[in-house]
Amino acid sequence: MTLLERCVGRPASELAAYPPDQLLDLKKQAHDALARAKANAELVDRALDLRYSRIAAVHRVAAGKDAGTVSFNDGVVRIACELPKKVEWDQGKLRRIVERIRAAGDDPTEFVEISYRVSETKYNSWPTPMRASFDPARTLKTGEPNFRLSLTESES
Template sequence: MLSIAVLTDHIRDLDVAAVAALTTPELACIADDLAEQKASLGLIEDKLRAALDQKYGARAAQRRAEEAKDTGTVRFDDNGFVVVAELPKRVKWDQAKLRHAAEIIRASWGDDPAEYIKTRLEVSEAAYANWPKPLRDLFLPARTVETGKPSYRIETAGEAARSVSLGREAA
């Protein structure tokens, strides 16, 4: 079997047309190399993040306590460098309780809940596909279908056969 070793470094300075002109085995090799590099960088990033948290987490928590805040950004010096420690706020709202609060605002206070609560209406695509035609037609003017970036994966014939047999064939 032919062994092809084309790595991402080989295509760094090529234009898109030159890359597209590569053979399928060369493109597969590059895709494999890129996947390995991404996985490796992900592991390194996770380790670095954990190490920074181990090294600076307590100081950042102490600084936040001094500034009377639970989340957000704090800064402190370390050996001639400024460490910027961010702890993002992730707020989640219980949808059922928000609906209840909106009803109280509307019914008991006589106010418009839209003054306080943002509402986003969504339709499940799977449900839409199963609706009767008159209902789909009613919603059709509100529906826009957009596409994302295309992606491609190159598999050996054996991998493709296994994917199909395992039910992973793309629709």
């Protein structure tokens, strides 16, 4: 049984007291186990795609759908196949349409959602006074920390 398997179900506060070399070992084992699980999941997903994508496409056409979910049976198993819809809009063309709507005296927000973004790279290159005028509209959020462990040179 691996160290990781022995730790299953234990509280993180208990693991935090482990020596650094054991934490390193746990991190490596968890990383390897996750990689194996992802590879296995991808293999099964490819097999499902090979087996059911054509059947799902036939059901989708019969239902008059370009995307979305269709369901069918294969023996005693019910298969639900979702094909997500991903729509992309040409920002330049939308900008011109918004300008035409505005020029016609209408409110473009009745038809489109308008959002503003500022490149963080550009923001960081601006002079301080310019950044200061944008600061009230800027909120910095961070994600979850990601720790990388490795042996020091003397331990390698």
